[in-house]
Amino acid sequence: MSLRPSLRLALLELRRGWRRLAAAGIGIALAVASLVFLLALGLGLRATLLGEVLPLDRLEVAREATSLDLFGVRLPLGGDTLDSAAIERLQQIPGVRRVFPKMKLTVPAVASAGGWLLGSALQTELVVDGIDPGLVADEVGAAFQVTARALPAACADDRDCGDDAWCVPAGGPGAGSCRPYVPALVSHHLLELYNGSLRRVYHLPQLNPDKLIGATAELTVGASMVRGDAWGVAAQERVRLVGFSDRAIAFGLTLPLEVVRDLNARFSSSPAADAFHSAVLQLESPGSGAAVIAAVEELGLAVTDRGARRTAGLLALLMAIAALVGAAVLAVAATAVAHAFFIGVSGRRREIAVLRAIGATRGDIRGSVVTEAAAVGLAAGVLGVAAAAAGALLVDRLAVSWIADLPYRPDSLFRIEPWLVAGGLAVAIVAAVLGALPGARRSAARDPADTLSGP
Amino acid sequence: MIHLRSVARTFDPQRQVLRGVDLDVDAGELVAITGRSGAGKTTLLNVIGGLDSGYQGSVEVAGRRLSELGDRQLSAFRNRSVGFVFQAYNLLEQLTVSENVALPSVFAGGSHGREGREEVRRRALESLAAVGLDGRANDRPAVLSGGERQRVAIARALLQRTPLLLCDEPTGNLDEATGAQIAELLREVRERRGVTVVVATHDAAIRRLAGRVLELRDGALAEREPELPGGGR
Numbered sequence: 001m002s003l004r005p006s007l008r009l010a011l012l013e014l015r016r017g018w019r020r021l022a023a024a025g026i027g028i029a030l031a032v033a034s035l036v037f038l039l040a041l042g043l044g045l046r047a048t049l050l051g052e053v054l055p056l057d058r059l060e061v062a063r064e065a066t067s068l069d070l071f072g073v074r075l076p077l078g079g080d081t082l083d084s085a086a087i088e089r090l091q092q093i094p095g096v097r098r099v100f101p102k103m104k105l106t107v108p109a110v111a112s113a114g115g116w117l118l119g120s121a122l123q124t125e126l127v128v129d130g131i132d133p134g135l136v137a138d139e140v141g142a143a144f145q146v147t148a149r150a151l152p153a154a155c156a157d158d159r160d161c162g163d164d165a166w167c168v169p170a171g172g173p174g175a176g177s178c179r180p181y182v183p184a185l186v187s188h189h190l191l192e193l194y195n196g197s198l199r200r201v202y203h204l205p206q207l208n209p210d211k212l213i214g215a216t217a218e219l220t221v222g223a224s225m226v227r228g229d230a231w232g233v234a235a236q237e238r239v240r241l242v243g244f245s246d247r248a249i250a251f252g253l254t255l256p257l258e259v260v261r262d263l264n265a266r267f268s269s270s271p272a273a274d275a276f277h278s279a280v281l282q283l284e285s286p287g288s289g290a291a292v293i294a295a296v297e298e299l300g301l302a303v304t305d306r307g308a309r310r311t312a313g314l315l316a317l318l319m320a321i322a323a324l325v326g327a328a329v330l331a332v333a334a335t336a337v338a339h340a341f342f343i344g345v346s347g348r349r350r351e352i353a354v355l356r357a358i359g360a361t362r363g364d365i366r367g368s369v370v371t372e373a374a375a376v377g378l379a380a381g382v383l384g385v386a387a388a389a390a391g392a393l394l395v396d397r398l399a400v401s402w403i404a405d406l407p408y409r410p411d412s413l414f415r416i417e418p419w420l421v422a423g424g425l426a427v428a429i430v431a432a433v434l435g436a437l438p439g440a441r442r443s444a445a446r447d448p449a450d451t452l453s454g455p
Numbered sequence: 456m457i458h459l460r461s462v463a464r465t466f467d468p469q470r471q472v473l474r475g476v477d478l479d480v481d482a483g484e485l486v487a488i489t490g491r492s493g494a495g496k497t498t499l500l501n502v503i504g505g506l507d508s509g510y511q512g513s514v515e516v517a518g519r520r521l522s523e524l525g526d527r528q529l530s531a532f533r534n535r536s537v538g539f540v541f542q543a544y545n546l547l548e549q550l551t552v553s554e555n556v557a558l559p560s561v562f563a564g565g566s567h568g569r570e571g572r573e574e575v576r577r578r579a580l581e582s583l584a585a586v587g588l589d590g591r592a593n594d595r596p597a598v599l600s601g602g603e604r605q606r607v608a609i610a611r612a613l614l615q616r617t618p619l620l621l622c623d624e625p626t627g628n629l630d631e632a633t634g635a636q637i638a639e640l641l642r643e644v645r646e647r648r649g650v651t652v653v654v655a656t657h658d659a660a661i662r663r664l665a666g667r668v669l670e671l672r673d674g675a676l677a678e679r680e681p682e683l684p685g686g687g688r
Contacts, residue, residue: 008561016549354545357506358611359534359562361527449498449507452541452623 009355009368014375017344021372024340025380027333028428032384035326036416036424037391042319043415049315057285059292060102061090062278064302081275086299090279093295095288100132101276105260107267108224111239111253113217121218122202125225127252130260135280136185140243144183146256151178166216166238173235181216181240182259185248193251209244216240219253221263235266247280278304330431337373337435345369345443353448362444369440370433377432381425388424389416456482456619456651457503462512463674464498472498473510474674482618485645485652487662489679490671496655499671500621503653504537505529517618534562538612538650542624544604546596546611553579553592556610563615582610585647586640602633609640613648620644622654626661635660 014021063080082090082101091099105128115121133144152160154176155167161178168174188209195206222234239253248254265273283292293303345352352365392414399413457480464473472495480486488496501507502514505521508529514521517536524532533539546555556579583589586606596604605625612620622641626634638660645652654661662668668679 012547012550350543350545351547354541354547355558355562356530357504357533357539357545358559359530359615361530361562363527364530364562447507449501452497452501452506452545 007368007371009360009364010371010375013348013368013372020340020344021376022379024337025376025383025432027336028330028377028380028431029383029387031326031329031333031431032381032424032428033387033391034329035323035427036385036388036420037414038322038326039319039420040388040392040414040416042315042322043417043420044413046315046319047415048413057283057289059281059283059289059296060278060304061281061296061301062304063300079275081277082279082301083274083276086301087276087279089299090281090296090301093281093292095284095292095295096281097284098134098282100135100280100282101257102132102278102280103130103257103260103264103275104128104277105130105221105255106264106272107222108227109219109221109253110223110225111217111219113215122204123225126219127249128219128260129249129252129254130257131247131254131280132257135282136243136245136247139245139247140185143242144185144256146180146183146258149180151180153177168236179238182219182237182255183242184217184239185243185245185254186241186252187248187250187254188244188246189250190252191244212241213243214240222267235263330427334431334435337376337432338438341369341373341436341439342442345439348443349446349451352443352446353451356448357452366440366444369436369443373432373436373440374429376436377429378425380432381428384428385416385421385424392416456480456484456517457653458513458515459503460513462499462502462510462514464495464502464507464510471674473502475512476671476674476676478669478676480651480653482651483645483649484667485642485665486654487665487668488653488655488671488676489657489662489668490655494671495674496671497623500623500653500655503619504539504621505533506539530562534559535615536617536619538609538615538617538620540605540608540612540620540622540625542627544596544601544608544628546604546607548596551593551595552588552599552607553583555596555607556582556614558611559615578614579610582613583607585613585644586610600633601629602636605629605633605637606640609637609644613644613650616648618649618651620650620652622652622656624656624658625654626656626658631660634658638664 061082063082063086087099087101090096109126109128110123111126112121112123133142133146136144149164151162151165155161155178156176158166161167165178165180168177168179170176191207191209191212198204199206217239219237219239220234221237239255245254261273264275281292281296283289296303352360355365356362392412396412396414457478459476459478462473462476462478463471465471476499488499490496498507502510503516505516505524508521517532519532519536521529521532547558550558553576557575560575560578580589580592583592586609588603588606588610591599591603591607596607599607605628609620609625620641625641626637629637638658641652641654641661642664644650654665656662669676670679
């Protein structure tokens with residue numbers, strides 16, 4: 001078979017029989033549309049669930065301490081923290097791109113904020129987490145970094161300290177000096193908790209997250225609303241909200257790691273400043289998760305977010321089912337194409353015989369039918385992918401109102417990757433060509449002399 | 456040009472259409488093959504033209520022993536050495552007249568296959584001019600009369616300047632006057648182009664123009680006296 005005659009014959013037939021061929025291609029277009037739509041939805045959900053809710057491209061690792069249960073009290077046997085050496089070992093695991101240690105503030109802290117907005121300040125005791133700013137750099141950029149800068153030596157009020165610092169009031173340690181604001185993150189969960197429940201309990205207004213960026217709060221470290229015997233010495237810090245992140249602690253305040261480290265060293269001990277409570281492993285790819293988990297467990301550590309793995313497995317299963325459904329629809333569509341081409345080729349018996357008489361080889365005839373099918377498949381694939389994209393756009397628009405209040409609101413529920421588009425086109429072409437093969441073989445095998453005999 | 460030796464063609468044990476046919480046709484001859492319907496005229500043309508390869512015996516056409524050719528070579532042989540004209544014209548209705556005539560160029564390999572669209576169209580118009588239809592190049596076959604369609608089919612057969620023209624009942628669907636015009640056209644083609652023409656026909660007009668008339672009876676060829684131009688023998 002040479003390409004040129006096959007191509008020209010196919011073009012002739014496409015020009016003549018486009019209505020019949022379009023009808024044959026509709027089934028494939030629908031099948032590809034449903035396949036691409038479902039897989040894009042699966043990919044989108046996976047990206048949202050695993051990238052934001054239960055990130056599998058990041059694994060959180062901690063040391064599981066053995067403990068002894070005694071009368072309802074669980075007594076720890078051995079430490080449950082990671083030291084710098086353990087962090088270094090984690091960094092050596094193949095498939096791990098970067099390790100972000102996390103540290104909890106090991107002294108109580110009380111936050112006070114909102115007086116300017118709510119009339120009177122709200123006070124609450126908070127759990128404080130310290131994370132590496134690199135972990136949230138893609139979300140809040142450099143705003144979470146602690147930068148050393150020269151501050152005025154003395155101040156009377158906040159205006160003397162500029163935009164990035166505040167003036168320690170009289171009556172406490174460091175009074176009359178400028179201190180920088182500590183950048184802070186809170187999770188969407190916390191905002192949801194407030195807007196969904198707490199504001200109703202305390203009859204407070206709903207908060208707009210966009211307007212909260214830049215808000216400040218007083219943080220008294222060493223003070224407690226829960227324990228009466230808190231630390232005798234308290235430190236006063238002022239934090240400034242720089243963003244919301246799902247990597248922030250769910251119910252608490254998240255500060256830069258070095259700030260928490262300094263506070264732990266100041267209020268607890270030097271070893272406390274080197275005791276990380278967990279570490280987030282950023283993986284080279286989600287596919288390396290299983291190997292990394294195995295390596296982590298070999299180090300005697302445990303992955304704390306097993307839900308991510310279960311979710312990943314469930315999503316993989318759902319996507320496989322979607323692919324199977326799509327494949328079944330495609331098979332039906334290919335059967336329809338086979339029928340259409342079989343009928344079409346039968347109707348062109350005499351014409352094909354004439355073409356053979358004037359020099360077409362069997363391969364030319366076979367090739368022309370296959371080329372027609374490939375063209376039908378390509379057109380159906382383009383139509384199917386476009387329909388899937390349009391459907392995704394429509395569902396996204398409708399979903400804006402359905403999921404307006406969810407904390408994890410992705411820009412799109414779908415992810416139409418380039419490989420998915422290419423795959424959709426390829427599958428459409430392959431299905432059409434496979435469907436057309438019996439007709440192509442039949443048309444090429446027929447003896448032209450039989451057909452041309454007689455009027 | 457054509458050398459057949461002991462050619463036999465059997466379609467099933469009860470139906471042997473050709474029985475030991477011997478035939479020699481020189482270049483530039485116009486040979487008419489007659490015989491009753493079902494005698495095997497079309498089968499004989501199919502064998503000569505390389506469309507039917509299920510025969511026994513030896514077939515040599517334009518210097519090629521056809522039994523030695525594979526599908527690709529047989530196709531090339533048909534494209535470059537043989538022009539077919541059928542009783543039913545067999546034009547593609549969706550193509551224009553000139554596109555129908557140009558169709559064999561699609562399958563021409565080598566330098567012919569790479570010629571430009573304009574060159575192919577020029578040759579198609581030249582072929583149409585040879586059959587007196589150069590003014591109908593852009594028409595569809597559906598608007599042509601039977602005689603005009605057959606002229607288009609002849610123009611298509613002439614496009615590749617093949618040395619052999621095989622015509623199967625070319626006037627079978629035409630009235631007597633139109634059939635006479637087609638017969639005259641075949642004679643002109645033979646004389647002007649030196650093409651060898653073999654025609655399976657019942658048409659007396661063609662038999663009159665033929666240099667030789669062969670009758671196929673009981674699967675064998677027998678020479679008949681050519682008919683005289685006036686209608687007698």
